[in-house]
Amino acid sequence: MPQWGLDNRGKEYKKGRCLLDLFREARRMLNARNLLQSNVGKKVVMAVTGLILVAFVIGHVAGNLLVFAGPSALNGYSHFLKSSNEVLWAVRLVLLTAVLLHIGSAYGLTVAANAARPIGYGRKEPQAATWASRTIRYGGVLLLLFIVFHLLHFTAGVIQPAPFSETDVYRNVVGSFTVPWVVAIYLVAMVALGMHLYHGAWAAFRTLSLRSPSTTPMKRTIATGVAFVVWLGFTSIPLAVLAGLVR
Numbered sequence: 001m002p003q004w005g006l007d008n009r010g011k012e013y014k015k016g017r018c019l020l021d022l023f024r025e026a027r028r029m030l031n032a033r034n035l036l037q038s039n040v041g042k043k044v045v046m047a048v049t050g051l052i053l054v055a056f057v058i059g060h061v062a063g064n065l066l067v068f069a070g071p072s073a074l075n076g077y078s079h080f081l082k083s084s085n086e087v088l089w090a091v092r093l094v095l096l097t098a099v100l101l102h103i104g105s106a107y108g109l110t111v112a113a114n115a116a117r118p119i120g121y122g123r124k125e126p127q128a129a130t131w132a133s134r135t136i137r138y139g140g141v142l143l144l145l146f147i148v149f150h151l152l153h154f155t156a157g158v159i160q161p162a163p164f165s166e167t168d169v170y171r172n173v174v175g176s177f178t179v180p181w182v183v184a185i186y187l188v189a190m191v192a193l194g195m196h197l198y199h200g201a202w203a204a205f206r207t208l209s210l211r212s213p214s215t216t217p218m219k220r221t222i223a224t225g226v227a228f229v230v231w232l233g234f235t236s237i238p239l240a241v242l243a244g245l246v247r
Contacts, residue, residue, distance in 0.1 A: 039112055042105040047204035049098040049105070054201055054226065056095055057193070061233040064173075067246060071170040078169040099147075106140060132195035133203075139192040146189040153182075177241035186238050194231035198223050 063081075066073040081088060132139075149159065154172060157164040161182050162175030176182050202223035204210075240246045 039109060042108050042112075043207050045101050046105040046109070047207035049102040050200050050204045051208075052094070052098045053102065054197065054204075057197070057230055058226070061230050064237060065233055067170060067173055067237055068240070071168070074170045074173070075168060103140075103144070106137070110137060130199060132199040136196060136199050139196045142192045143189065143196060146185070146192070149185065150189075173237065174241050174247060177238040180242070183238040183242050187235060190231050190234045193234070194227045197230055198227035201226050 063077050064074075066077050152158040153161075153176065154169075157166070161179040162172070165171055177186075198220065200223075202220040205222070237246075
């Protein structure tokens with residue numbers, strides 16, 4: 001048999017394999033897309049992005065607590081963050097993406113839940129649900145509004161309850177938290193954040209199977225610890241300034 005016949009069959013075989021690989025890849029992408037569009041996929045997206053945001057919040061409160069160490073410590077920390085502009089904007093992009101995906105998934109799940117039961121229960125008697133889980137959607141909206149306020153306040157300097165400086169973060173913090181209405185906004189927001197973390201962190205671990213099912217679902221030690229530490233850390237700063245302990 002001529003050699004060229006074998007060569008042609010080899011080329012046809014390779015061409016067939018390539019088409020088969022493309023088909024399999026397209027099917028995998030379609031399955032992944034269908035998964036992300038499903039309620040299970042949305043819950044996974046919420047869990048992953050939620051844990052990313054939890055990690056950021058823990059790091060954020062740790063940095064902010066440097067206010068108790070004085071102006072040099074807090075301003076030095078701020079300068080360190082701004083010293084690498086590329087890294088800073090990369091982190092901001094990751095956080096923005098996580099927030100948008102988190103909100104989108106939450107909205108999608110809410111729409112799906114309402115569509116599944118257009119007429120609500122006549123009477124609801126929660127068995128294992130906490131108040132934090134029953135109000136998490138409202139708390140999420142409140143936190144979104146607070147994030148916008150917070151960025152306009154301390155990052156952009158658009159809202160200025162006290163004189164704003166791009167280089168003296170310590171003075172911005174102390175000046176702002178001597179204003180009672182600013183302190184009130186932050187205290188309310190931190191309560192919402194604490195409850196959001198309490199239910200959200202627990203739900204994320206359950207969704208990603210990082211925590212085994214429990215016969216006592218109300219027992220959420222890790223979620224309680226994270227929520228309490230973050231709430232206490234953020235809340236202590238405006239209260240300390242307002243009380244004159246930090247000046």
